[in-house]
Amino acid sequence: MDLQALAPAYIRSIDPYVPGKPVAELAREIGLAESDIVKLASNENPLGLPPKARAALESAVAGLVRYPDGNGYDLKAAIAAKFGVGTDSIVLGNGSGDLLALVARAFLAPGDSAVFSEYAFAGYPLAVQMAGARSIEVKARDYGHDLDAMLAAIEPSTRLVFVANPNNPTGTLIKPGELLEFLEAVPPNVLVLLDEAYVEFLPPESKFDSVGQLAAFPNLIVSRTFSKAYGLAGLRVGFGLMHPSVADLVNRVRAPFNVNSLAQAAACAALDDDEFIARTIKLNQEGMKAITDALARLDLPYIRSWANFVTFHVGDAKLLNEHLLENGVIVRPLASYRMPNSLRVSIGLPHENARFIEVLDAALD
Numbered sequence: 001m002d003l004q005a006l007a008p009a010y011i012r013s014i015d016p017y018v019p020g021k022p023v024a025e026l027a028r029e030i031g032l033a034e035s036d037i038v039k040l041a042s043n044e045n046p047l048g049l050p051p052k053a054r055a056a057l058e059s060a061v062a063g064l065v066r067y068p069d070g071n072g073y074d075l076k077a078a079i080a081a082k083f084g085v086g087t088d089s090i091v092l093g094n095g096s097g098d099l100l101a102l103v104a105r106a107f108l109a110p111g112d113s114a115v116f117s118e119y120a121f122a123g124y125p126l127a128v129q130m131a132g133a134r135s136i137e138v139k140a141r142d143y144g145h146d147l148d149a150m151l152a153a154i155e156p157s158t159r160l161v162f163v164a165n166p167n168n169p170t171g172t173l174i175k176p177g178e179l180l181e182f183l184e185a186v187p188p189n190v191l192v193l194l195d196e197a198y199v200e201f202l203p204p205e206s207k208f209d210s211v212g213q214l215a216a217f218p219n220l221i222v223s224r225t226f227s228k229a230y231g232l233a234g235l236r237v238g239f240g241l242m243h244p245s246v247a248d249l250v251n252r253v254r255a256p257f258n259v260n261s262l263a264q265a266a267a268c269a270a271l272d273d274d275e276f277i278a279r280t281i282k283l284n285q286e287g288m289k290a291i292t293d294a295l296a297r298l299d300l301p302y303i304r305s306w307a308n309f310v311t312f313h314v315g316d317a318k319l320l321n322e323h324l325l326e327n328g329v330i331v332r333p334l335a336s337y338r339m340p341n342s343l344r345v346s347i348g349l350p351h352e353n354a355r356f357i358e359v360l361d362a363a364l365d
């Protein structure tokens, strides 16, 4: 008997998410030590854990015998204080990927639809499909969101629009004024999930005051993560800020202990480690310059990025990726994003960037 036939068709047709290759896996495959492998594939923070988070983790270990605080009291209090919102506006997620799936589960049913951009984060179509709803993918403009076309794509069945700013995997940014106009034009009965996974990397003048707009736009949901600039990808913690009545529903579909106690403790400590974020931004700027300078020198066109990675175009990305892997460098192929001629490289430490450039140089020689 075909056990899969028992599942709804919309579940059976899900394409599995393809994550960046783990270091240990490549080490096994090519027989290199893990320490000889450079992973620039998943937009993690190359500096490692924020020192304050490490200390918090150590003291939280003894408490692991207990269940986590299912309401995340301390973390929500810290987020509320930092962003000037009420704790009833906050939903914690097992990473922000969890959060966007929870929003989709709470607001989408079969027959409903959600809008997102071509080349936008792969988590969106997945979340929509898991809810049994229909994805409306809107053609990108210069690899970025075409907000006018996204607005025009909203149908009566549309409940949710995803906007990634900056976007992954393209690194594109929407100007604050355009985003505001978009929010003004979206019907109030359609939720806008503004995914700001890379917002910490933006210069102040390019930042949209998303949190400040929550009061004006009750249909706005702002999502943030501790996985990227905050350096806690392995712990899985992110959060959403939204109208309390939206948060109330999203919390009802959340698993009661979706954020573990170590993650809560580390996130609390990381949230006000401003010194760590400043170092992260500086390192990223320098690394971005080193890598984009090399791409320009090698005549490889790239998409100008506002985040901690850059996507570049090569003739045969599959071949170049294999060459990079054989030499112990992991980047992100983008064939699953229908960008078969492009690779995305995360900005690493100076010696990691140099190693990537060196292998790239040799490959193109």
Ligand SMILES: *Cc1c(COP(=O)(O)O)cnc(C)c1O
Pocket (backbone or CB within 6 Å): 094, 095, 096, 097, 098, 121, 123, 164, 166, 167, 168, 195, 197, 224, 225, 226, 227, 233, 236, 237, 238
């Ligand atoms: C990485 C990423 C996320 C989710 O990361 P989590 O680790 O689940 O918090 C969400 N959106 C975008 C655009 C991302 O790149």
